[in-house]
Amino acid sequence: MEKLKKKIGSISFWKWVIASVIFRLILIYFPQNLNLSSRPEVSTPLTSFRRLAEGYWLKQSSMSPYAGSMYHGSPLLLLLLGPLTVKRIEGQPNHILYSLVSVIADLVSAMLIRATGQNLQLAYLRTLGSLDLVKQIEGSEIHPSGDVAALIYLCNPFTIVACVGLSTSPIENMAVILCLYGACSRLIPLAAFGWVIATHLSLYPAILIIPVIFLLGRGPDAPPWKLFLQRHQQNGMLNQSKLPPGFSWGPIIRFAFWSLVWSVYVLVLCGISLKQFGGLWEMFKSTYGFILTVEDLSPNIGVLWYFFAEVFEFFRSFFLIVFHVNILFMILPLAIRLHHRPCYLAFVYVAIFSMLKSYPSVGDSALYLGLLGWFVNEFSDMQFSLFLFCGYVGVSLLSPVMHNLWIWRGTGNANFYFATAMVYACLQIVLVVEGVSAMLNHERKLRRLITGKTQDSKSGLLSDSSP
Amino acid sequence: METFNNSKPVLVLLLLPCLLLYSLISFNSSSVEAAMHTNNWAVLVCTSRFWFNYRHMANTLSLYRTVKRLGIPDERIILMLADDMACNTRNKYPAQVFNNENHRLNLYGDNVEVDYRGYEVTVENFLRVLTGRHETAVPRSKRLLSDEGSHILLYMTGHGGDEFLKFQDSEELQSHDLADAVKQMKEKHRFKELLIMVDTCQAATLFNQLQSPGVLAIGSSMKGENSYSHHLDSDVGVSVVDRFTYYTLAFFERLNIYDNASLSSLFSSYNPSWLMSTAYYRKDLYKRNLEEVPVTNFFGSVMETIHTDAAYKALSRRNSGRFEAQMSLDSVHHAERRTLMKVNDQEETHDVNPEGNKQPLQGEEGASKCPWSTFCNKFRKGENVDSLVNYGLVTMIPLLVIPTWLVR
Secondary structure: OHHHHHHHHHHHHHHHHHHHHHHHHHHHOOHHHHHHHHOOOOOOOOOOHHHHHHHHHHHHOOOOOOHHHOOOOOHHHHHHHHHHHHOOOOOOOOOHHHHHHHHHHHHHHHHHHHHHHHHHHHHHHHHHHHOOOHHHHHHOOOOOHHHHHHHHHHHOHHHHHHHHOOOOHHHHHHHHHHHHHHHHOOOHHHHHHHHHHHHHHOOHHHHHHHHHHHHHHHOOOOOOHHHHHHHHHHOOOOOHHHOOOOOOOHHHHHHHHHHHHHHHHHHHHHHHHOHHHOHHHHHHHHOHHHHHHOOOOOOOOOOHHHHHHHOOHHHHHHHHHHHHHHHHOOHHHHHHHOOOOHHHHHHHHHHHHHHHOOOOOHHHHHHHHHHHHHHOOHHHHOOOHHHHHHHHHHHHHHHHHHHHHHHHHOOOOHHHHHHHHHHHHHHHHHHHHHHHHHHHHHHHHHHHHHHHHHOOOOOOOOOOOOO | OHHHHHHHHHHHHHHHHHHHHHHHHHHHHHHOOOOOOOEEEEEEEEOOOOHHHHHHHHHHHHHHHHHHHOOOOHHHEEEEEOOOOOOOOOOOOOOOOOOOOOOOOOOOOOOOOOOEEHHHOOHHHHHHHHHOOOOOOOOHHHOOOOOOOEEEEEEEEOEEEOOEEEEOOOEEEEHHHHHHHHHHHHHOOOOOEEEEEEEOOOHHHHHOOOOOOOEEEEEOOOOOOOOOEEEEOOOOOOEEEEHHHHHHHHHHHOOOOOOOOEHHHHHHOOOHHHHOOOOEEEOOOOOOOOOOOEOHHHHOOOOOOOOOOOOOOOOOOOOOHHHHHHHHHHHOOOOOOOOOOOOOOOOOOOOOOOOOOOOOOOOOOOOOOOHHHHHHHHHHHOOOHHHHHHHHHHHHHHHHHHHHHHHO
16 A cells, blocks of 8 residues: 555656646746746846856957856856757747756755755665654655655746746756755765855855754764663663664764865866856855845845845945855854754755755755755644735735836836735744744654653654644 | 053064065066057947937947957947937937938947846946956956957047036036046056047046056147037938037048058147137056057057967966967068957967967976876866866766766
8 A cells, every 4th residue: 555655656756747847838938938037036146047147158259258247147157058048940939958957956945955855865765773762653645755846846936937947046056956956965065066066156145054063973864862762771771773863073074175175186177167257256245245245236136135225335345244154143152952864954955955045046045945845744734824925825926026017007006016025924933933933843752752762651642732 | 551662562573574475466566567568449428318418429439440340349348328319219310320410320220239228328337348357247249348458439428618528417527537547447457548538618628637658638628618519400400410420430531551640640630620629638647659559559459360270278367378479470470451459368378280380388398208297287278177076077977877886
């Protein structure tokens, strides 16, 4: 019965995958990609396709690709994707090759999410086994979190829009997911490569080094160490073999070595390709400097542009520091509280920096919504889930309307559009907060199960009511 | 106080090398003075708004057409038009601008590239264009990318008065501002020679304060005189051209791209009785004899084309283009035609000459046959940079896959 259910599950999974790929291909064939690449929610100064084409053209004319403050990405992307911006095939839509690259990137990311999710679920079942809680769990419904996460990522309208709208978000997301996959599967060169590329493309995934260190040192998500001690102490003996392994530094040192190798490699390549145009310093100024100093104040779905349009010059650096430290100061408390669940920590970090980065787009939120799928079992009783879902739908419908009212009809003003951006930020905050509290509730439930078991209480079944 | 006395000799000792350095730099810069004329730029500014100032727009567009006809490409023309007469609702001939009542010539064809339009034509933007001090996000098409070998034509028209020029009916450009901008340009080596042509009332007062060498200025009227429009087009309903520009165009329409007419013939072609004002030109800052300077030094751009069959590889400016231009000028010598070698320093270097007319590049001629040094030479020349980085990217893949597979 179980095997049949699994087989049906996997067939329907592949059906959904193929359906989403076909849907993307259909949308690509619409004229001019449905003008999605001009939407501010989709293309930001960092991910815009038009700017990539401009940077490539400047490079081909022997000028610095960063001239005129148009292109702000990596020179390696220029080399890889630049020729695709100009290649045209007869009878096909204009940017078919680039769209195909985005579709392939989405597909690869989905497969990697699925593999990591399966990894996580196996680890979860193993820890439950070592906690002797398997019988309780078998009765209730456990969804294959890998499949669910992969399907959420592929069929999410945000991902589809980011893919069809020709932004570079699919590739950045693929790098982040590659890093997490490598860390979960203990493939250290892959994890280091993913981390270095993700940081190189957009600065913020650098903070994912902390969950990666925890993943490599200890392994995938597990309930807190205390629970294991409680469990086995209550048995009267300390069975060493059933305890999870402690923190090991060997993989971390290897990870440091490999990330050093990859970063030197990437920096040398960038330095060579930009030798005539000012070298690495110019690149850092135009990419990381641009991200950190928020030079471009064109509207997007984030909250920084409105604020920095009205801040006085005197206070600008102060507020820049405040906004960036806003991300940084949340790293440490979350790491302390959730260090035993590094994949979940990675999800929370991704959600935080997707929300608070200088130029957010829907491609960034597609990433953390996909990673959310890994924890469907833990989030089964999250509060406000319907509210959040309706909120996301509402914001994604209202935001283009407000933009139209403001820019094209002139009957609205910037406040209309900024209001939807603020609502969007609030929704993301509620999602993160409720997510963390749902995870902590789940752990409390496990602890209650363990202490309840030793008291030989008959209410050992998982109850769905949260305290 | 004591410490100050003690530190005085130290300060003097520190000052001496600074002075030496400064004198060296100034010596060096003075030796760079003998730059060659390599390219021509034109900055054409119409500063007036409103329909009744149609003639100023027509002036500027006529000069734009002339300058393009004589060879300056759009990349080296900065056209600033303060208002849109062609698509003005009062224009009976939509998308057409004429400078003569016979309507023979439509100045606003399909090949007009306006760089600054409408409210972007301000004194601030004008001065930024001249001095080159833009914000980072200003595109290249809006910048004056001249260098020390450039000849620049600056033409301004609109309403003006004693030592000022009115912009957009709301602000003024004063003669001090203009002189200061030109001085900055000279210090930053942004031009070799500059011709300022102004068609407004009391135009000659606008360059009273100029002091930079290499500047030639001509205005349509002197202090106390007005500049008048030429004729009224009763069909369009407004005057369509000014007298000074009309006679300038009459002079230029007789020329083609290879003519040798000199600046003094241009300046002497202005008849005060026809202009109804005195066209005054200022040549005290300009060292050359006006009889010897052809008008196409400023109003046109004569280029020599070298036909080559091999692929043309554009390199960025590293070697001084002047040096290469001198070599090429010697090797391709035309006695009869006055030709100007155009080597655009900023973008292209004449690198390919398959018939063996190769320019010796900076003493790399006698390079050893050692492969490492040839590799280094090629690397420095920047030819194989892109392919090298491509190889690097491609080797990234096996470098990633193999250790991953081994660790598994």
